[in-house]
Amino acid sequence: MADRSGDQWDRRxxxxxxxxxxxxxxxxxxxxxxxxxxxxxxxxxPLLRLLYRDWFRTEVTGLEHVPTDGxxxxxxxxxxxxxxxxxxxxxxxHDQHPARRYLRLLGADLVFRMPVVSELARxxxxxxxxxxxxxxxxxxxxxxxxxxxxxxxIGKLYSDRYKxxxxxxxxxxxxxxxxxxxxxPVAIVGGExxxxxxxxxxxxxxxxxxxxxxxxxxxxxxxxxxMVPLPSKWLIEFCPPIPTAHLTDxxxxxxxxxxxxxxVRETIQQTLHQLLERRPDPFGP
Amino acid sequence: xxxxxxxxAPGVVVVTGVGRYLGAHVAARLAADPRIERVIGVDPAAPxxxxxxxxxxxxxxxxxxxxxxxLLADLDVDAVxxxxxxxxxxxQQGGRSGMKEQNxxxxxxxxxxxxxxxxxxxxxxxxxxxxxxxxFRDPAVFxxxxxxxxxxxxxxxxxxxxIEGYVRGFRRRRPDVTATVLRFAPFIGSTADTTLTRYxxxxxxxxxxxxxxxLQFVHFDDALEVLHRSIAEDHPGTYNVAGPGVxxxxxxxxxxxxxxxxxxxxxxxxxxxxxRNLGFGRYGLDQVDLIVHGRxxxxxxxxxxxxxxxxxxxxxxxxxxxxxxxxxxxxxxQLAAAEQLVLExxxxxxxxxxxxx
Numbered sequence: 001m002a003d004r005s006g007d008q009w010d011r012r013x014x015x016x017x018x019x020x021x022x023x024x025x026x027x028x029x030x031x032x033x034x035x036x037x038x039x040x041x042x043x044x045x046p047l048l049r050l051l052y053r054d055w056f057r058t059e060v061t062g063l064e065h066v067p068t069d070g071x072x073x074x075x076x077x078x079x080x081x082x083x084x085x086x087x088x089x090x091x092x093x094h095d096q097h098p099a100r101r102y103l104r105l106l107g108a109d110l111v112f113r114m115p116v117v118s119e120l121a122r123x124x125x126x127x128x129x130x131x132x133x134x135x136x137x138x139x140x141x142x143x144x145x146x147x148x149x150x151x152x153x154i155g156k157l158y159s160d161r162y163k164x165x166x167x168x169x170x171x172x173x174x175x176x177x178x179x180x181x182x183x184x185p186v187a188i189v190g191g192e193x194x195x196x197x198x199x200x201x202x203x204x205x206x207x208x209x210x211x212x213x214x215x216x217x218x219x220x221x222x223x224x225x226x227m228v229p230l231p232s233k234w235l236i237e238f239c240p241p242i243p244t245a246h247l248t249d250x251x252x253x254x255x256x257x258x259x260x261x262x263x264v265r266e267t268i269q270q271t272l273h274q275l276l277e278r279r280p281d282p283f284g285p
Numbered sequence: 286x287x288x289x290x291x292x293x294a295p296g297v298v299v300v301t302g303v304g305r306y307l308g309a310h311v312a313a314r315l316a317a318d319p320r321i322e323r324v325i326g327v328d329p330a331a332p333x334x335x336x337x338x339x340x341x342x343x344x345x346x347x348x349x350x351x352x353x354x355x356l357l358a359d360l361d362v363d364a365v366x367x368x369x370x371x372x373x374x375x376x377q378q379g380g381r382s383g384m385k386e387q388n389x390x391x392x393x394x395x396x397x398x399x400x401x402x403x404x405x406x407x408x409x410x411x412x413x414x415x416x417x418x419x420x421f422r423d424p425a426v427f428x429x430x431x432x433x434x435x436x437x438x439x440x441x442x443x444x445x446x447x448i449e450g451y452v453r454g455f456r457r458r459r460p461d462v463t464a465t466v467l468r469f470a471p472f473i474g475s476t477a478d479t480t481l482t483r484y485x486x487x488x489x490x491x492x493x494x495x496x497x498x499x500l501q502f503v504h505f506d507d508a509l510e511v512l513h514r515s516i517a518e519d520h521p522g523t524y525n526v527a528g529p530g531v532x533x534x535x536x537x538x539x540x541x542x543x544x545x546x547x548x549x550x551x552x553x554x555x556x557x558x559x560x561r562n563l564g565f566g567r568y569g570l571d572q573v574d575l576i577v578h579g580r581x582x583x584x585x586x587x588x589x590x591x592x593x594x595x596x597x598x599x600x601x602x603x604x605x606x607x608x609x610x611x612x613x614x615x616x617x618x619q620l621a622a623a624e625q626l627v628l629e630x631x632x633x634x635x636x637x638x639x640x641x642x
Contacts, residue, residue, distance in 0.1 A: 013631055021624045025617045026539030032531050032581050033425045034499050113421045115495025115550070122497075132424035132431065 033133070034122030037102070044124050048091035051084075055231050056190055057285065058088065060096050062238035065184055068099045071138040072241065073176045074145045076186040077164055077268050078153030081195035081214045083107075084229065085154075085188050086147060090124070092236060093143075103145040104137050106130075106172075110151075110211070134175040144181075146172045148261070155212040157200065161192035162276060164269050170261035177251035177260075182241035185264050187271035190234030193282045195219065232282050235275045239267050294320035294517045295363030295407055299356070301395065302369030303345065304328035306478065307411070309336040310505075311368060311512050316342040320517060325360065327353065328369070350394040357402035364407035364516055367395055370448075372413070372441055373480045373569060381440050388444035396455045399462070409465045409515045410452050414501075414525065415442040415571065416468055419578035425499075428583045429468070429523045439571030449523075463521045467511060470527035470582065471575075473601050474505035475608035480572060482605065488612040490538050494547040497535045498579025501527045502602055507595035511587070520590055525582035528598035534576060541606050542613035550577060 019042060022028055028038045052058040066072060074093075079085055090103035105121070106129035112118040127133045129146065137144050147153060152165040176183050197214045205213040219226025242263065250256040298315055302308035303326030316324040326332070326343045329350070348356065350369070357365070370388050374381040392410075399405055417423070418433030419442070437443055449466060456464050471481045484490065503526050511526050538545045550573075557573050588594045595601070610616075 009635075010632065014628055017624045017628055021620045024539060024615070025542075025620050026532075026536040027617075028536070030499070030531055030533050030536060032499070034497075034531070034533065034579075036533075109422050115493070117495075118421075119495065119497045122499075127425045128422060130422070130424050132428075133426070136424075136426055 030123075033104070033125070033127045033137070034119075035102075035104070035125040036123040037125075040102070040124050044120075045091050045094060048087055049095060051229075052088045052092050052234065055229070056088065056194075056234040057231075058092055058190070058234040058236060060092050060236045060238075062186075062240075063093075063097055065238040065240050066093065066097055066101065066143070067182065067184075067241070068097075068101075069141070071141050071179060071181040072143045072184050073134075073138065073172060073181050074103060074143060074184045074186055074238075075172060075264050075268070076145065076147055076188055077162075077191075077272060078147035078149045079156075079161070079188070079191035080154055080229075081197050081216065082229075083147070083154050084194060085191035086145065087124075088191075088234065089186065089188060089236060090145060101143045104142045105145045106134060108150055129171075131171055131175050131178075134172065135179055138175060138179040138181045148172050151211040155200065155214075156197070158192065158196035158198060161196075162189070162272050164265055164272075167261045167265050170257045173257045173260045173264070174251045176244050177247050177257070180245040180248045182243050182245075183260070183264055184241045185239040185267040185271070187237050187239070187268050187275055188234070189236075189272060189275040189279060190232045190282075193232035194229035196230070230283070233279055233284050235279055237271050237275055239271055242267075294318070296322040297325070297360055297362045298323070298364045298366065298516060299325045299327055299353075299360075299362050300343075300366045300368060301327050301350065301391075302367075303336070303340060303343065304330045304332045305368070307472075307505075307508070308368040309339050310509055311366060312343045313339045313341075314509055314513055315366075315516060318513070318517065323360075325356075325362070327356075350391045350398070353395060354398035354401055357398050357405065361404050362402060363404060364409070365395070365399055365402075365405065366409045366411075366512065366516060367392065368411045368512075369395075370411055370413075370444075373571070374440065384440060385444060388441075389447045392448045392451055396451050400455060400458055405459075405462055407463045407465075407516065407519075408452075408455070409467065409512065410448065411512075412449055412466050412468045412523075413441070413445050414468050414470050414527065414580050414582050415439070416445045416449055417580065417582070418442060418446075419574040419580070421578070423578065426581050426583050427525070429525055429586055437571070437574065439569055439574055441569075441571045442574070463519050465515045465520050466523040467515065468523065468525050468582070469508055470501045470503045470525075470580070470598075472505045472508055473502035473605045475604050477505040477605070480568065481575075482609075484568070484572065485537065485541060485543070485605070486609040486612055488543060488614050490543050490545050491548050491553065492534055492538070492545045493550045493553060493573075493577050496550070496577050497533045498576055499531045499533055499581050500537060500575075500579055501531060501581050501598045502605075503527050504596050504601035504604060507593075507601070510593060511591065511595070514591055514593065518591075522586075522590070524587045524590070525584050526587055526595065527582050527584050528595045528601045529584055530597040530599055531581055532598055532602055534579070537602060540602065541609070542616050544614050 105126040148167040149165040195216045199215040201213040300312040312326045326345045371384040374384045417427040418437045420435040
């Protein structure tokens with residue numbers, strides 16, 4: 001018995017060292033967007049797994065609606081002051097989907113303006129939210145994740161929780177239409193309570209060139225300790241996909257685009273209400 | 286089609302910039318092609334002694350680009366390959382103003398001469414992927430249609446935008462001439478000697494803190510092949526020329542066995558500006574922008590129209606590593622040996638602990 005566990009440790013040490021050697025000698029692959037699957041699988045996803053599974057006790061439903069192969073556009077609600085929901089969604093989807101699919105997130109310019117953060121975003125499969133990149137990823141048959149509310153979603157006050165904000169120009173719909181990709185709406189409950197934003201100090205935000213400066217019950221009061229997210233209960237539900245293959249010619253028709261964006265928005269909003277009923281206590285088990 | 290010429294290869298070709306590495310190699314390669322009758326190399330300076338053997342079959346003319354007009358008409362030139370570009374300011378050639386003079390004014394003069402050349406039917410212009418500029422809002426992969434979101438900070442990038450603007454004007458005025466613009470990724474290979482290869486062959490490589498740009502290279506031999514085909518065949522339009530695939534800067538430095546030293550970005554830009562003002566070093570904002578933003582292009586149009594795919598960025602970079610193994614700090618073998626050593630010692634320690642218990 002002791003011998004067998006010893007062998008297991010030996011294998012772990014050996015594979016850890018081999019990983020270190022591959023990293024230090026550059027023997028790994030990066031795709032044209034900068035996505036590094038080895039680093040994501042070995043470092044980022046295990047960290048996020050602790051967070052989504054043990055800290056947030058996340059339950060994922062409707063995974064059968066996410067395509068097993070080929071392109072798909074996952075559209076979700078955004079919340080939580082810090083865009084942790086995007087990372088949780090991608091880690092949970094990769095862990096629990098039978099095809100272990102990676103979600104390629106589209107992020108705001110601000111993410112790619114910041115050093116370190118920009119590289120973390122690229123290495124985990126993210127890229128700038130623009131039509132060129134979205135269509136290229138979808139054309140390659142990737143699963144792409146977008147949050148059309150953007151900063152309006154994550155930067156809203158706690159009193160506005162689970163109220164979907166405006167969906168912008170619907171650029172995500174045009175990208176899906178142009179590539180004939182199905183849209184999979186996803187509702188995420190739990191993100192709003194991790195950093196409940198009580199106030200927004202606008203002058204400070206302007207000074208720091210940020211979209212908002214949050215005041216939460218713990219931040220900036222407790223300093224760095226305020227960065228610890230509150231352990232809310234998370235529910236993620238993927239809704240049935242909306243096919244777009246028959247609308248490929250209408251990618252530039254604003255009426256079609258806005259109608260489809262509204263349909264996605266309504267689906268997410270209704271699913272949010274259903275999920276909230278299933279979760280009476282935000283910090284329940 | 287045109288008098289005296291077959292639709293494919295032209296009879297008389299003028300190559301500018303034969304005093305430089307790229308120009309000399311392109312001229313030599315065209316001269317070795319039996320389909321091409323005459324290759325005339327033009328350069329304001331005499332080519333260096335290292336190119337004498339190479340240029341044996343090339344007729345050389347020492348000439349400034351502003352007096353090219355008469356030459357093109359007198360010699361019944363069919364095609365012009367414009368390669369006389371300076372990628373970085375050279376203090377001996379008048380620094381940045383000399384560079385701009387050569388790139389922008391030189392190209393204007395060349396195009397003016399081409400416009401008046403009656404027999405001309407083909408023009409190939411060297412450009413660069415620097416034409417896409419560098420901004421944080423850039424898409425990850427540029428196609429030939431992508432417009433730069435911001436005017437580049439670096440001199441070379443701005444020159445490239447000007448040059449391509451002049452070529453667009455030329456296309457409008459001479460629609461009968463097949464104009465090919467080749468946007469090259471940085472050259473690499475065992476023999477290439479550029480600002481970027483010198484940067485990457487240092488034992489300790491300064492990088493920008495918190496940035497790991499995606500880079501693409503094109504192997505020098507593949508660049509020659511594409512230039513050759515552009516003259517021998519007809520490929521009007523603008524093409525990205527790069528090795529498919531991507532290396533991140535940190536990955537490239539590790540593969541080359543060098544050590545990266547991250548530096549704070551404003552400090553690096555300041556140092557580059559200072560070095561330029563003092564007239565020393567060839568690093569400038571072009572290089573800083575490249576190692577902050579990186580640059581990746583789509584090469585499917587090249588593959589489709591030329592029926593040729595350059596070797597991948599990783600393979601081209603391997604060729605560079607083999608030629609520059611001198612500055613290696615940590616080699617792949619050393620890392621593998623260290624891995625075995627650590628693994629063995631852990632095994633020994635654990636065996637000893639197990640025996641004792």
